[in-house]
Structure formats: C-alpha cells, structure tokens
Amino acid sequence: MTIELTGGEAIARMISLYNPGPIYGMGGFQLLPFYDAARRIGLKHYLINDERAGIFAADAYAKISGRVGLADATLGPGATNLVTGLVEALNAGTPMVVLVGDSHREHSWKNMTQESRQTEILRPAVKELLRIEMISRIPELVRRAFAVATSGRPGPVVIDVPEDISHGVFEFEDRDFYAVAAHEAIPALRCRPERAPLEKAAGMLADARTPIILAGGGVHLSAAADTLTAFSEALNIPVAHTLSGKGAIACTSGLNAGLFGRYDRIANKLIEESDLIFVVGCKLGEIATKRFTVPPRGKTIIHLDLLAEEFGRTTDCAIALWGDVGATIAELNDMLAPRAAEIRARQTGYAADVVKRMDAWRQDVSPRLNSDETPVSMARMLTELNKALPDDGILIADGGFAAHWGGLLFDTKKPGRAFVPDRGFASIGYGVPAAIGARATSPTRPIFAITGDGGFNMMLGELETARRLKLDFTIIVVNNAASGYIKALQHLMYGAEGYHASDLEETDYAKIGEAMGVTGIRVESPDRLEGAIRQAMTAKGPVIMDVVVTRDPAKMLPGVDNRTVKVKKGDRIA
CATH class of the missing domain: 3.40.50.1220 (TPP-binding domain)
Incomplete structure (x- = not known):
C-alpha cells in the first residue's frame, strides 16, 4: 500500500516509531510540515526561547534516561546556536538526533535569508551529519541517525533538511516505515574484549x-x-x-x-x-x-x-x-x-x-561542611542538599565551579546517574535548560540544579519555558556577584589587585523569578537553607532559590579538598 506524504511528515512518522521523548526547539519555515505532522500524530514538541537551551534540555534528558535526546532548529542562526550543545553531547557520549532546516536547494547561494555553510560548521561538532537529498530516503536516513546515535560510543547526529525536501511530496510504501527497537536507547549493542x-x-x-x-x-x-x-x-x-x-x-x-x-x-x-x-x-x-x-x-x-x-x-x-x-x-x-x-x-x-579515611576526612572538614558563616558557604549549602534530597533526587550542575563543588560534596544515595554535570564541554548556562530536560524523564523525582549567577543570566528566558510547561524543579542560583571561577583564579595568581572583568552587579534573583511568575526564595544566611530547600520541594512550578554565597575569592573554589595552593607569579593555574 502506498501513501503520499510531505518530507516533513515522513520525518515525524519515522521519529514517532522510536517511542521518543520530547523534542525541544524553535520553529522555522523550512520545517513547518514536520511541526504540522508532529501536532497531528501526537509528538511532544516544546518551544524554547534559545536553541542552545533546546539542545541542553535534550542532552540532560538523554543523559538521565539513556534514551535518544531530540532537538530541532531552523537554518542559519538557529543551526549555529546548536554548536555548544552538540559538542557537549559529542564529548560526553550523549545519544541525540537533531533536525536542522536548510535552504531550498534550487535557491541556495543566492543570498537566501539566514543562509550559511551550516553543514560545514556543524559537521565537526557531531558524530555524523546526514543531509537528506532525496525525499524517498527519509525513512532510511532517520533509521541511520538513531543507529549511529546509540551504537558504539553514543553521540549526536544532525539531520540536515533542505526546505524543498521538507515541503516536497513523495509516494511512500507502508513497508518503508519501521524502526529498529534496539536503537531507541543506549547501549544499543554490547561487545566484549578478547x-x-x-x-x-x-x-x-x-x-x-x-x-x-x-x-x-x-x-x-x-x-x-x-x-x-x-x-x-x-x-x-x-x-x-x-x-x-x-x-x-x-x-x-x-x-x-x-x-x-x-x-x-x-x-x-x-x-x-x-x-x-x-x-x-x-x-x-x-x-x-x-x-x-x-x-x-x-x-x-x-x-x-x-x-x-x-x-x-x-x-x-x-x-x-x-x-x-x-x-x-x-x-x-x-x-x-x-x-x-x-x-x-x-x-x-x-x-x-x-x-x-573517609570518616577522618569528614571530621577534618566538618567546620566547613557545617559552617555558620554569612554569606553562605558552598560547603554548607551542599551539606543541606545532601540531607534533604531523597534517594531518587537529581542534582544538575552547571559548568564552572558549580560542577566542581557538586562533584566533590554531593552524595548520591544509590547507584545510577543522579548527578548530571555538563562535563563534555563544561559550558555555563546548562542549569536551567538541563532541569527542563530532566523533568521529562520522571514526573515525580525531585530535581535541583545549581547554577552560578553568570550561567543563570544566560538562560533567564527559559523561566518562561518552564512556567509555560508547568514544570516542577528548583534552580539554586549561587549568587556571588562574580564570574566566580575566574575571580578565584585571578585571586590565586595576582592577589587582590588582579581582579579584572570578573565582577557582576548585585542582583536579587528571587525577585526576578517572582516577576516572571515563578516562586522566588532568597537565602542570605545558612540557618535559612534547610527551610528553603524543603519549601522548594513542595512548591508547584519552577522555583528560584537565590543563595547569597561568599564574596571572598579565596573561598570560591572547593576548599574542602585539603589542598595547599601555592602560586608564584607566572605559574599556570586551571
């Protein structure tokens, strides 16, 4: 039996065969037939406000669930905004399939609006880039995308879809549409050494x-x-x-x-x-x-x-x-x-x-883990999170020192991935969109994300996404009014005279959250931490927990590792 479909609908039908999670993206004309078909056949598609947020959300969904993360973008700036998240996925081994619209092939290189050599830009950032040149090959190439994304060391695959392929029509055979169940999630195949x-x-x-x-x-x-x-x-x-x-x-x-x-x-x-x-x-x-x-x-x-x-x-x-x-x-x-x-x-x-030895370490650093200092110590904040989060709690850690503090002090309570840092590329700005993606993996698991004020500033717009989708999670903004990692390194290398381009304006992020229609909680002293965390866990919708932490650059990096840092002028620190 034959059926006449647009290329966009053929792509949507193929993706639906893999029992997918949400698709995160921002539409463009090139992929309109795909969006229309996604609506009609029931694919979940979530509009985001920045393509980088969409790819980060898909990355976190895939990291936690093991299933293929899905994202899409329009041509030109939409496509190039994906690069950071694609490299994260490539380096971290995250299985993803990403649709990117492209210009009409009949009009390419005639100064088409937003046109760029996007396939050349994206190709080094992915495990494989598949450009669809014939509508008839859509089922085959979508299957290949899922196979490559989930086999061997997983990674991201981009499907580049020219406008005329998406809007064009072809008469497919019913038998063209099938999926390989093994490629829905990782590991798709297992091999052993000799x-x-x-x-x-x-x-x-x-x-x-x-x-x-x-x-x-x-x-x-x-x-x-x-x-x-x-x-x-x-x-x-x-x-x-x-x-x-x-x-x-x-x-x-x-x-x-x-x-x-x-x-x-x-x-x-x-x-x-x-x-x-x-x-x-x-x-x-x-x-x-x-x-x-x-x-x-x-x-x-x-x-x-x-x-x-x-x-x-x-x-x-x-x-x-x-x-x-x-x-x-x-x-x-x-x-x-x-x-x-x-x-x-x-x-x-x-x-x-x-x-x-571990007991001795805990005793040795107990003054810092349980510090009553104001502004709040990062070590005390992680200690309170460890106490409050249940066994199935998830902690997202943004790039920079949020990941290092979380990696050192957060305690998972059972085997499995409950700590999700973006260490493939260590980009900041991961926290909010990753929490959006994490929520799609479970309706009930408590989700917290730690992000610096700099990383949060990058993704403020995604609070609207989270509110619109009615997602429950908590973003802890580590508010030190600085690009903390850089300021701490400047302090180590050059002392108090060496700070440059590392300070931010003092901001009340709880009020910003409230202005955007979400719950805002301001924490300025350690005795408020426990109550604030518990309040956040019972709130409905997104929560911004604005924690005012130390402004002392000497205390911004994880100091509870018992290192003695000695730096001479000219030494390289990283």
Whole structure:
C-alpha cells in the first residue's frame, strides 16, 4: 500500500516509531510540515526561547534516561546556536538526533535569508551529519541517525533538511516505515574484549593487594552502575569517580572513595598507594588527572573503554580492554567468582581502611561542611542538599565551579546517574535548560540544579519555558556577584589587585523569578537553607532559590579538598 506524504511528515512518522521523548526547539519555515505532522500524530514538541537551551534540555534528558535526546532548529542562526550543545553531547557520549532546516536547494547561494555553510560548521561538532537529498530516503536516513546515535560510543547526529525536501511530496510504501527497537536507547549493542586480555586482567585483579577502580561517565553510558557495584562489593575493591562518573556506585557506600583528580577527598592518596588501578569507562582527561599528574607515573593500569582511541591517550596502560563496561565487568565477575570469597576476605582490612579515611576526612572538614558563616558557604549549602534530597533526587550542575563543588560534596544515595554535570564541554548556562530536560524523564523525582549567577543570566528566558510547561524543579542560583571561577583564579595568581572583568552587579534573583511568575526564595544566611530547600520541594512550578554565597575569592573554589595552593607569579593555574 502506498501513501503520499510531505518530507516533513515522513520525518515525524519515522521519529514517532522510536517511542521518543520530547523534542525541544524553535520553529522555522523550512520545517513547518514536520511541526504540522508532529501536532497531528501526537509528538511532544516544546518551544524554547534559545536553541542552545533546546539542545541542553535534550542532552540532560538523554543523559538521565539513556534514551535518544531530540532537538530541532531552523537554518542559519538557529543551526549555529546548536554548536555548544552538540559538542557537549559529542564529548560526553550523549545519544541525540537533531533536525536542522536548510535552504531550498534550487535557491541556495543566492543570498537566501539566514543562509550559511551550516553543514560545514556543524559537521565537526557531531558524530555524523546526514543531509537528506532525496525525499524517498527519509525513512532510511532517520533509521541511520538513531543507529549511529546509540551504537558504539553514543553521540549526536544532525539531520540536515533542505526546505524543498521538507515541503516536497513523495509516494511512500507502508513497508518503508519501521524502526529498529534496539536503537531507541543506549547501549544499543554490547561487545566484549578478547578472552586472553580478560583472563590476564582477572588474574591481576585477583592478586592485587590494594587495587582501586576509577569510574568515569562510561559506566552510565553502559547502564552499568549496578553491575559495577556488585563487582566492587564481591571483591571489596574501592571505587573513586570522575565528575561524570559520580553514582557509578552509591556515594554513601563504604567502598566509595569519592572524587579523584583536581579535587578529591581521599582518592588521590589511595591511587598513589595502589598496586593496581582499574580504569573503567573513563577518558582520564585533564580534570580527572589533575593536569595529567594522577595517577603518578609507573602505576600498573588496566583500562576498560568502548572507544579504542582512549587507550594510551593520556596514560599508558598494561592491559587495554576494548568493550562495553557492563558486559565486560559481568564477565570479569564470572571469571573471579571461584576466588571471590577468598579475595573479599583478604581485602576486608583494606576496605575498612577506606571507610576510616573517609570518616577522618569528614571530621577534618566538618567546620566547613557545617559552617555558620554569612554569606553562605558552598560547603554548607551542599551539606543541606545532601540531607534533604531523597534517594531518587537529581542534582544538575552547571559548568564552572558549580560542577566542581557538586562533584566533590554531593552524595548520591544509590547507584545510577543522579548527578548530571555538563562535563563534555563544561559550558555555563546548562542549569536551567538541563532541569527542563530532566523533568521529562520522571514526573515525580525531585530535581535541583545549581547554577552560578553568570550561567543563570544566560538562560533567564527559559523561566518562561518552564512556567509555560508547568514544570516542577528548583534552580539554586549561587549568587556571588562574580564570574566566580575566574575571580578565584585571578585571586590565586595576582592577589587582590588582579581582579579584572570578573565582577557582576548585585542582583536579587528571587525577585526576578517572582516577576516572571515563578516562586522566588532568597537565602542570605545558612540557618535559612534547610527551610528553603524543603519549601522548594513542595512548591508547584519552577522555583528560584537565590543563595547569597561568599564574596571572598579565596573561598570560591572547593576548599574542602585539603589542598595547599601555592602560586608564584607566572605559574599556570586551571
């Protein structure tokens, strides 16, 4: 049976076959037939106020749900506004399919309004760019977009749709429209390393006396947090994590060694003392390695990753295990099962020492975690969030120091991704739109997002989006009247005379929230934190919790990592 459809409707029908979540975007003439079909067939499409917000919302939805994030934009400025979010998704391994309208091919390069060489601009920012040149190929190319987005290391795929393709008509066959269910979510396919290196790795893990696992965001891309937790507990091996890997095992577990790298609790010392390091789904980038100094040279490393290009990129490894995290850890667990009881018993003292060290760290930094200072200490704010958020709570962390403070101090209470930082590109402005996307993953989970005042200023317009969509979540604006990360680094390098272009005007963001029709709560002292958080959790609609935090640049970066920072003029800090 044949059916005559516009190209736009064919795209909408294909996307609907993948049981999609919301599409975030801002329309343009080129894709009007797609929007019309989306309305008629029931696809959820949410209008946003800035394309960057739409791509961030889709990114957060995909990070939390594991399903493909969807966004769209018109040609020219709409398309180029996507670049930052696309690079975030590319670097973070976020599965996304993004529609972009383009100029009518018959009129291209005749000074068409808003026309640009957008495919050339977008191509380096995505895993694959698919330009539709024939209406008849729409079903095939949409299937390919979902396949590429979810297979191997996930990533964003752009479908570039010329105006004449979207508005044109073609007589399709019914059989053209089908989806591959495996490509609705990640991981679409799982692969495992060869037997020989696996057996060697298992033997090394069995014989190690002070092994440690370093878990990255790849654990979540593989939906393997429960698998890794079972492996860690079976053998009494502690787990440290990156910012993106938080939740690889619960932060409240006795085997959790916390964040490692630039900021840490006890993990860097454990890594230094370890006789075997098992890197799992982690790229070992600059932040995780403290500018490539952690782990120290000469350490024995087993590296498990789905992307072969990561092996040896920053740190040499004794064994490279190329495969899916979940499938590989499960196989290692089976291999080590006959010796698991023996290994676990032998490691009991080591595991107990991790708990002892973590308790000592908490006691050491307790004055800062429970600080009564005014303006509010970031450490105290995170302490109150840890107390108030239930097991299923989600914390979004904007770029900059919001992510570093959250990564160091926020405690996930069960395995899984409940801490969502934008560490693929670490752009600021992620907090508000990411909370919008996060809400689409669950109607009931409490959602908080921490954003600096600078990042919040970028996305004020999306409060209208959240209010219009009647979304319940809380944005904590870390109000220090500064571009805090930069001002703190200027302080470290140049002292009080060195501040330049890093101060913002004092602003009451709670009043701004109220003016935009949402709940505004101003917190100026630490004794108000608990009540404000609980008020926010019971409020309907978006909440702006404006927390006035320290103005002292010496306290703006996470100081509870026990580092002693010594900087001479001319030293490079990052």
